[in-house]
Amino acid sequence: MEKxxxxxxxxxxxxxxxxxxxxxxxxxxxxxxxxxMNSFESFTWEHYAAVFSxxxxxxxxxxxxxxxxxxxxIATIIGVFGSIGIVFMRNKSLRRSxxxxxxxxxVSPDVxxxxxxxxxxxxxxxxxxxxxxxxxxxxxxxPIVVLMVLPKLQExxxxxxxxxxxxxATKRDILTRVIxxxxxxxxxxxxxxxxxxxxxxxxxxxxxxGNGFSTLSVEIYSMARTGxxxxxxxxxxxxxxxxxxLVVGYYFVSQRGKNPVGMGVRK
Amino acid sequence: MxxxxxxxxxxxxxxxILFGVNKYLNQSSGNASSDTLTIFNWGEYIDPELIxxxxxxxxxxxxxxxFDSNEAMMTKIEQGGTSYDIAVPSExxxxxxxxxxxxxxxxxxxxxxxxxxxxxxxxxxxxxKNKYSIPYFWGTVxxxxxxxxxxxxxxxxxxxxWDPSLEGKVLLVDGARExxxxxxxxxxxxxxxxxxxxxQEATAKLKxxxxxxxxxxxDEVTPLxxxxxxxxxxxxxGQAADMMWENEDLDYAVPQEGSNLWFDNMVIPKTAANVExxxxxxxxxxxxxxxxxxxxxxxxxxxxxxAVELMDEEVTSDERFYPPEEARENLEVYKNLGxxxxxxxxxxxxxxxxxxx
Numbered sequence: 080m081e082k083x084x085x086x087x088x089x090x091x092x093x094x095x096x097x098x099x100x101x102x103x104x105x106x107x108x109x110x111x112x113x114x115x116m117n118s119f120e121s122f123t124w125e126h127y128a129a130v131f132s133x134x135x136x137x138x139x140x141x142x143x144x145x146x147x148x149x150x151x152x153i154a155t156i157i158g159v160f161g162s163i164g165i166v167f168m169r170n171k172s173l174r175r176s177x178x179x180x181x182x183x184x185x186v187s188p189d190v191x192x193x194x195x196x197x198x199x200x201x202x203x204x205x206x207x208x209x210x211x212x213x214x215x216x217x218x219x220x221x222p223i224v225v226l227m228v229l230p231k232l233q234e235x236x237x238x239x240x241x242x243x244x245x246x247x248a249t250k251r252d253i254l255t256r257v258i259x260x261x262x263x264x265x266x267x268x269x270x271x272x273x274x275x276x277x278x279x280x281x282x283x284x285x286x287x288x289g290n291g292f293s294t295l296s297v298e299i300y301s302m303a304r305t306g307x308x309x310x311x312x313x314x315x316x317x318x319x320x321x322x323x324x325l326v327v328g329y330y331f332v333s334q335r336g337k338n339p340v341g342m343g344v345r346k
Numbered sequence: 347m348x349x350x351x352x353x354x355x356x357x358x359x360x361x362x363i364l365f366g367v368n369k370y371l372n373q374s375s376g377n378a379s380s381d382t383l384t385i386f387n388w389g390e391y392i393d394p395e396l397i398x399x400x401x402x403x404x405x406x407x408x409x410x411x412x413f414d415s416n417e418a419m420m421t422k423i424e425q426g427g428t429s430y431d432i433a434v435p436s437e438x439x440x441x442x443x444x445x446x447x448x449x450x451x452x453x454x455x456x457x458x459x460x461x462x463x464x465x466x467x468x469x470x471x472x473x474x475k476n477k478y479s480i481p482y483f484w485g486t487v488x489x490x491x492x493x494x495x496x497x498x499x500x501x502x503x504x505x506x507x508w509d510p511s512l513e514g515k516v517l518l519v520d521g522a523r524e525x526x527x528x529x530x531x532x533x534x535x536x537x538x539x540x541x542x543x544x545x546q547e548a549t550a551k552l553k554x555x556x557x558x559x560x561x562x563x564x565d566e567v568t569p570l571x572x573x574x575x576x577x578x579x580x581x582x583x584g585q586a587a588d589m590m591w592e593n594e595d596l597d598y599a600v601p602q603e604g605s606n607l608w609f610d611n612m613v614i615p616k617t618a619a620n621v622e623x624x625x626x627x628x629x630x631x632x633x634x635x636x637x638x639x640x641x642x643x644x645x646x647x648x649x650x651x652x653a654v655e656l657m658d659e660e661v662t663s664d665e666r667f668y669p670p671e672e673a674r675e676n677l678e679v680y681k682n683l684g685x686x687x688x689x690x691x692x693x694x695x696x697x698x699x700x701x702x703x
Contacts, residue, residue, distance in 0.1 A: 116569070133394065134371050135410065141368045145361050152357050200427055207427040255347045266350060285418070289428035291384060291409030301389030301412035308390075 109312035126313035150216035151273035158224025189282030197286040207289025224269035231265035383623040393643035429619040441682035456625040459632035467649035479611035483646040485583035488600035495577035504532035517579035522695035584646035604676035
């Protein structure tokens with residue numbers, strides 16, 4: 080094992096270099112006073128100052144975060160109950176068809192979903208803006224949450240539920256004290272997947288934004304028409320660092336949560 | 347379970363706080379007035395200071411949104427669900443929007459600053475008497491090149507692009523009208539030609555250009571030229587100005603045989619909610635000082651004669667970006683050729699693209 084681990088380490092390092100070099104390159108140039116990505120002149124904070132002095136940009140950033148958090152939260156709630164429903168469905172063929180429909184939504188292109196939502200919203204007279212973006216983000220996140228939660232549910236031994244019922248647990252108890260604690264990792268995974276999907280979605284959002292409501296992906300896309308300015312670098316740098324901090328924070332929280340007894344069933 | 351509920355509550359609280367921050371920013375950036383004006387413009391196409399200035403002067407709160415292509419903008423306006431008060435399409439898009447009845451007529455009596463405009467840019471074929479549109483920026487299509495990487499070529503004629511020494515060096519913009527138009531221009535024909543024979547000739551000539559073509563691309567052309575990874579590109583004058591700002595070696599030329607003259611114009615879509623404010627905004631943008639400041643920021647050429655007076659001599663006397671009237675004689679504005687003819691252009695362009703690979 081010792082010998083292979085060296086080459087494995089090398090491989091891992093290579094993968095991480097490929098993944099992170101572009102981001103670090105981008106962040107590096109966000110400190111460039113030169114105004115372009117050609118050559119590094121000297122260190123400056125001016126691009127970060129430009130981001131914070133542009134209230135419009137900050138508002139768009141906040142919008143993006145609100146939509147991501149809310150849509151991921153709602154999608155997780157709907158997705159979790161949806162997958163519980165699917166798992167306990169008696170009719171096998173119906174279950175299979177619902178799962179297939181769920182998968183169709185995952186593989187269907189964003190443009191199609193976005194255009195469909197645009198047509199739907201305008202047909203029923205919904206004003207494009209915060210609500211339309213939120214609804215469509217919830218919609219495309221649900222299938223992902225289902226896909227994350229379902230394996231956990233299938234992993235669960237059904238005798239666990241029988242045992243709980245034998246011991247006098249009500250349906251509500253079974254749900255909140257047995258099923259949900261067991262599938263908790265899946266729920267969190269689903270939530271974070273939905274969060275990232277929402278944060279970087281461009282194609283769907285582009286169609287359903289309007290009336291002063293915009294998200295970062297749409298904004299950066301139209302800013303890039305006249306070439307990428309270093310303000311975008313600075314903004315991306317901020318988003319990257321914040322995400323990094325969130326992940327680190329989540330890691331510590333989940334580490335702490337692992338110790339107490341009775342939190343889910345260890346495998 | 348407890349942990350999940352706690353996490354959910356935390357998320358909701360964070361969202362509420364962010365909502366509050368956004369509300370606060372919204373109020374401090376704009377006016378407390380409930381009147382809003384929604385503007386739909388190209389990315390980076392206005393000096394943000396001017397928006398603030400307009401908000402202070404008019405009392406309207408401006409909501410500013412951006413798009414990246416005429417087609418995208420048109421789709422959003424056509425589908426409804428939005429209430430943009432101002433949009434800034436290019437001339438051919440204005441013709442299409444007129445056909446689809448998406449525009450409101452502009453009341454010229456509410457725009458006294460119209461007198462600042464250079465009459466040359468008013469009353470053009472795509473919108474006679476400026477019934478629906480007011481010019482915002484204009485420019486040309488031409489050749490941006492890097493003399494330090496070339497052996498003394500200048501691009502007074504389109505034919506220079508066919509020079510064997512440019513093998514594998516020329517970047518083309520990915521647009522059927524631009525490239526087929528260039529082929530037509532190089533033969534001395536109009537770039538609005540609908541003559542089958544002329545179009546075939548132009549395509550045949552373009553096919554001879556293929557050994558020189560390095561790539562057919564979109565906006566990525568800017569970094570390639572700035573970083574000196576390419577030496578010649580067909581591009582729009584404003585884009586060329588951006589590149590020359592970043593890399594002083596670059597130069598821009600509009601070949602003599604003729605080229606395209608394009609306009610981006612302000613219009614008021616039918617779905618506008620604040621028509622009064624839209625007129626006020628158009629009038630504001632036509633103010634000499636405002637237009638000059640905006641042109642300084644954006645870098646494109648403005649059709650505002652009074653503003654040109656106020657601007658830096660060095661910029662406005664640059665004939666590459668403010669060609670004198672004689673030089674403009676060879677320039678043509680795109681006409682709307684109709685769906686069928688546009689299909690023909692696209693087909694020929696595809697044919698050329700396939701031969702270029």
